[in-house]
Amino acid sequence: MNTTFRNYLLVSFAASTALHGLGFTVPNENYRQLCGTTYYSDTCNLTSSYRLSNYMRISYLGGHPQLPFLNIPYDKALYDNKLSDPNKGMVDIQGLIGGFTTAKIHNQGILGKNLNGNLSISVENVILQITNSRNITGIIKDTGFKGAIQLQKNTGNIGGIDVRGRSGLTTITNLGTIGVITTNDRGQIKSLSNSKFIGTLTNTQRGTIIDDITNIGTIRDFNNQGKIENSLINFNSIGNLDNSGTMKRLSNFRTLVALKNTGNVGTIVSSGTINSLSNTETIGTLANTGNLARASNAGTITSLSNTSNLNDFNNTANGVITNQVSNTGNIGNFTNTGKLSNGFNNQSNATVGNFTNIGNAGNITNAGKITTATNSGSLATLTNSGSLATLTNSGSLANLNNTKNIANVSNTGNLTSAKNTGTINSLSNTKSIGTLANAGNLANLNNTKNIANLSNTGNLTSAKNTGTINSLSNTKSIGTLANAGNLANATNTGTITSLSNTRNLNNFNNTTSGVITNQVSNTGNIGNFTNAGKLSNGFNNQSNATVGNFTNSGNAGNFTNAGKITTATNTGSLATLTNSGSLANLNNTKNIANLSNTGNLTSAKNTGTINSLSNTKSIGTLANAGNLANASNAGTINTIANKKNIGNFTNNGTLANVSNTGTITSAKNTGTINSLSNTETIGTLANTGTLANATNTGTITSLSNTRNLNNFNNTTSGVITNQVSNTGNIGNFTNAGKLSNGFNNQSNATVGNFTNDGNAGNITNAGSIDYLLNKQSGNVKAITNDGNIRSLSSYGILTNLANKKFIEAFGNQGTLTNVSNTGTINTIANKKNIGNFTNNGTLANVSNTGTITSAKNTGTINSLSNTETIGTLANTGTLANATNTGTITSLSNTRNLNNFNNTTSGVITNQVSNTGNIGNFTNAGKLSNGFNNQSNATVGNFTNSGNAGNFTNAGKITTATNTGSLATLANSGSLANLSNTKSIGTLANTGSLGSATNTGTLANLTNTGSLANLSNTKTIGTLANTGTLANATNTGTITSLDNTKNIGDFINANGGTITNQVINKGSITSFTNQGNLKGGFVNNT
Known part of the structure; x- marks a missing residue:
């Protein structure tokens, strides 16, 4: 860089012949002395403003001063001085060799306007120390050979500094503003520190900066053409850094707007921000740990690493990066048109937006994430163990090795070998692939040109070929293989979901382990x-x-x-x-x-x-x-x-005769068969046409008729396994063998005659059967009727009969386990055994002279007569009249029972239970466990002349008459009239008892409810009243009378006897004794 110097302030350390010491002086020419005499002190204070047209003597010092000091406190001292010779300096600092080592200038004013001189240093190892707190508007120029300027502290403004001294002792500390700093004529700066602003810093070709350059302020432009022996350390901002010389290290911790290198940089480390970096020569190490916006290399970089953010990197055609590029951070775009000698490594958790190779990229390794990788140059190997969204190859790629995730691969160039043990979503080939070996997951493969060998030992979702594949081998899984081109040879020992050929497939071999799903x-x-x-x-x-x-x-x-x-x-x-x-x-x-x-x-x-x-x-x-x-x-x-x-x-045509001496799994006729004979095995025989005659002496698994079957004979050796199904017309069906799962005559179907002399299983009818006969040697598990049966006769074994519609007549002379009726049966006559009988429909007459285990009525029975045995008789419907002269184990009524007569020979074992309505209940036999009229239930008349056991009423009874035997009568409901002419063990009233008349024997009477009238003409054991007894008359015998609540009128009439003492703890309105109180009367409080 060329710089024009004007208005210099020159300090010259020059050898002098003066005999009297050292000090500030001027050259040996005409001068004007401004301050000092022959024996003046070391310090010269300029307190006035001088306008000079010639040189001046500032101070002439005597003795041997060690620290001459020029102090300029006045505002404009030496401000506007015009000298005749622009090459002469205004001020010299001179001394003998061996004199002072340091001189100082302290400027607090304005120094330098129109100064045509230099501050020059020419004495070896003598240092001029300058502090400036105001303005030095010119340029400080060091012209000495071995001397040095040390700008100790600048908090003001300095126009510029020109360093030409070679002592290596020059230091610059800037806390203010310096316009220009330049090294010229092999000048050396030992150290430079900037805390505020430097406009332009130029280290010329033969210049040297020895120690670190530290910037915590702003350097607008930095041009290095010479040598920086140590580091440039930037903690704040550098605008443009142009290096054409040598720099050992660049450390950037904040902002570097533009870096241009045409020289040699040992190491660049940035943890701050570099907006632009350009290299056309040599960089040893470029390490970005901050933000690097744009970088371009047209020279050589030995090592390149990024651990933070690198937006764009362009390795141009002349660019060489020697060592493997390492990325552990984020790279937006990386473009290589030059050479990556040892490739590129995108490490785990690192990201690259776009990687573009037009040159030679060597080996690329990805364990992180790459959005797009495009190759139109040369790649030795691409190894992916991370995530790669799109890979496009239009150049040369020797080996592709994927062990993790690649979204899309597009090959329009030459791919020698591709191996996948990870996941590839899509692979498209429009040129040439030598060997493609997939051992991982490959979603979509599209070939429009040439693949020599395709080997899949992993998962290939879709493969489409419109080009040529010489050889294809699959040992694991291919989703879709679609050939629309030429496929010479293909072998599958794994699984292919879908395989299609629309053009030429020479040979395809699906081996013993091969599976093609679709x-x-x-x-x-x-x-x-x-x-x-x-x-x-x-x-x-x-x-x-x-x-x-x-x-x-x-x-x-x-x-x-x-x-x-x-x-x-x-x-x-x-x-x-x-x-x-x-x-x-x-x-x-x-x-x-x-x-x-x-x-x-x-x-x-x-x-x-x-x-x-x-x-x-x-x-x-x-x-x-x-x-x-x-x-x-x-x-x-x-x-x-x-x-x-x-x-x-x-x-579906016509067959005259079918003869089977082997095995027919299924036979279906929708045409006409005149004769069918089976002596072995038929699985399914389905007739939807016309079958004139059929004989089975073997086994038929399933038999169905939906149209016309004239005659079917299942002989004694014949077996029909599944349920016979008829939805058509059967003339005669004869079974002497076995119907394993019965016979089903469905709705609207008809059967003329059904005769069973074998084992018929379950017979279900929803259609019409004219006559159903179960012979004496026949066995029917169940007959379920949802249709019409004109006549049903059973002489053999019939386990269950369920009628849901209509049976005109039913006669049982065999064994019948269960009967259920929800339809209508005109007559049931049981002369042998019926297990369970349930009526939910209508029965006109039921006559049992045999045994019925259980009978349940939820419908209507007009008349029921039992002369033998019924286990359970449960009425939840309407039972008009019932007579029992045999035995009933359990009797219950939950609805309407008009008349029930348990005759003298009749026995009801369990307690009779009524929760409904009973008109008249007459017992002349035995109620082994009594009678229970439950809450809300009603009985019109209960008459007992037999043995009624325990009688309990929690409902309503109009009249209860006992002429037989009652163990207990417990009333907690409503009992209008009670008449006892025989024997009641205990009468307990907790409800309402209208009238109680005892002409027999009543062991105990307890009233906790309301008893209107009590009349005793015979015997009461204990009469205990804890309720209300309105009126009582005794003409018989009462053993004990206790009252704890209310008695209205009590008359112990003539002939009446109360044996024990009468005890009153309650209230008696009137007590009249006309008989005998043997134990007396006690009225307690």
Whole structure:
């Protein structure tokens, strides 16, 4: 940098011949002495303002002063001085060799306007120390060879400093403002410290700055053309740093706007902000730990590292970065058009927005996150163990190794080898890939050009080929493999979800461990397709498509042909084979599940197993000597010969006779069969047409009729496993064998005669049966009627009968376990055994002369007569009249029971329970555990002439008459009239008792309720009143009378006896004794 110096203040340390010491003086020319005499002291104070046109003597000092001191306290001393020679200095500081070592200038005024001189230092190792607190408007110039200027403290303004001295002792400490600092003529600065502002700092080509440069203020421009032996340390702000010389180290902790290097920098470390960095020569280490906005390298950087934020880095065509680039922070854009000698390492948790390589990037390693990586140059290896969103290669990439996540890979160049053990969402190739080996997760692969070898040992979601693939090998998982180009050879030992070919596939081999999940689709040309594994959803050769040879030794699922197949050979398993195109030869020696022909099948030979055969057009010869699971004919079959196994047989045409001496799994007729005879096994026999006669002496799993079945005979050896289903018309059905799961005559279906002489299981009727006969040797588990049965007779065993609609007549002379009626039965006559009887409908007459375990009525029974045994009789409906001359274990009424008569021979074992309404209940027999009329229940008349046990009333009884035996009568409800002419053990009234008349024996009477009238003409043991007794008359005997509450009128009439002492602890309105109080009367308080 060239600088023009004007208006200098020059201090010259020059050798002098003066005999009398050292001091401030001027050159040996005319001068004007401003202060001092021959023997003046060391200090010169300028207190006036001088305007000079010639040199001046400031001070002439005597003796040997060690520290000459020039003090300028006045505001404008030496301010405006015009000298005739612009090259001469205004002030000299001179002394002999060996004189003083330090001189000082202290400026508090304004020094330097129009000064045409220099502050010069020319004596070796002599230091001029300057402090400035105001203004030095000119430039301080050091012209000495070995001397030095030390700007100890500048808090004011200095126009500039020109350092030319080579002593290496010059120091600059700036706390104010300095316009320009320059080293010229091999000048040396030992140290420089800036705390405020420096306009321009220039270290010229031969200049040297020895120690650290420390900036905590602002340097607008810094131009280094020479040598900085140590560090430039920036704690605040540097505008433009231009280095064309040598710099050992640059440390930036805050802001560096622009850095341009055309020289040599040992190390650049930045933890602050650099807006712009440009290098065209050499940087040893560039370490960014702060913010680096833009960086460009056209030279050499030995080491580059980023641990914080680097927005844009451009390694240009001439740029070389020797060591591996290391990023542990964030890089926005990294562009390489030059050379990364040892590649690029994006470490764990580090991020790169865009990585672009147009040059030679060596090896790229990513363990962090890269959004986009674009290569149009040369890459040796790209290894990803982190996250890479998009990788685009249009150049040369030798090896791609992914162990983690890459979102998108696009190759339009040359990719020699790609290995994935991580995850790639999308891979697109439009040029050339040598080997692609996926052992991880690859979501989408799209090839439009050339792949030599594709190997998948991981998970490949989708692969689409519109180019050429020489070899494809899969040992693990491919989601979709779509070939619309040329695929020479493909081998699958793993799993492929979907496989489709729309163009040319020469050879495909699905090995024994190979699985293709969805249907294989071919609309193009396949030379050879070999399956030894599994085609889960089969193979579809569509219209106009061709297959030379299809060979299956595994499991091929469903095979569909609408195109052209020369040869199909099955030695394995086929779920279905559907031919609507052209199939020359079909040879099956193993398993075909379903064979459907709607086209032309020249020859079909089966020595293995075919589950289903469907023919709607033409089969020349069908020869079955193996297993034919299903057969359907709606067209023409010349010959069917079954000597072994047919699974399912469906006839939609006409068959005169079907004879099965082998096994038919399923037989369905929608046409006409005149005669069917089974001596072995039929799985399902379904008639939806006309079946004239059928005989079974073997086993039929399922039999159903939806139309016309004239006669069916299941002989003694015949077994029908599942429930027989009829929704049509059956003339006669005879069972002498076994119906394992019964017979179901469904709604609107009809049966003329059903005769059972074997085991019929459950018979369910929702239609119409004219006559149902269960013979003496017959066994029926249950008959459930939701329809109409005209006549039902059972002489054998019938476990359950449930009628929900109508039975005209039912007679049981066998064993019947349960009867349930929710419909209408005109007559039930039981002469033997009925287990449980439930009526929810209407019964006109029930007559039991046998045994009924349980009878429950929720409907209506007009008349019930029991002369033998009923376990439980529960009425929750309406029972008009019931008579028991036998035994009933339990009787309960929750609704309406009009009349019940338990005759002298009748026994009811458990307590009779009434929670409903009973009109009349008459007991002349035995109520073993009594009678309980519960709360809110009513009884009109209860008459006991037998043994009624314990009688409890919590409801309402109009009249209770006892002429027999009652253990206890407990009333907590309402009892209008009670008449006892025989024996009551205990009468306990806690409710309301209108009238109680005892002409028999009453052991104990306890009243805690209300008793209107009590009349005793015979015997009462204890009469205890804790309630209200309105009137009482005794003409008989009372053993004890106790009152603790209220008695109205009590008369012990003539002939009446009270044995024990009468005790009154309550209130008696009137007590009249006309008889005998044997124990007297005690009235207690």
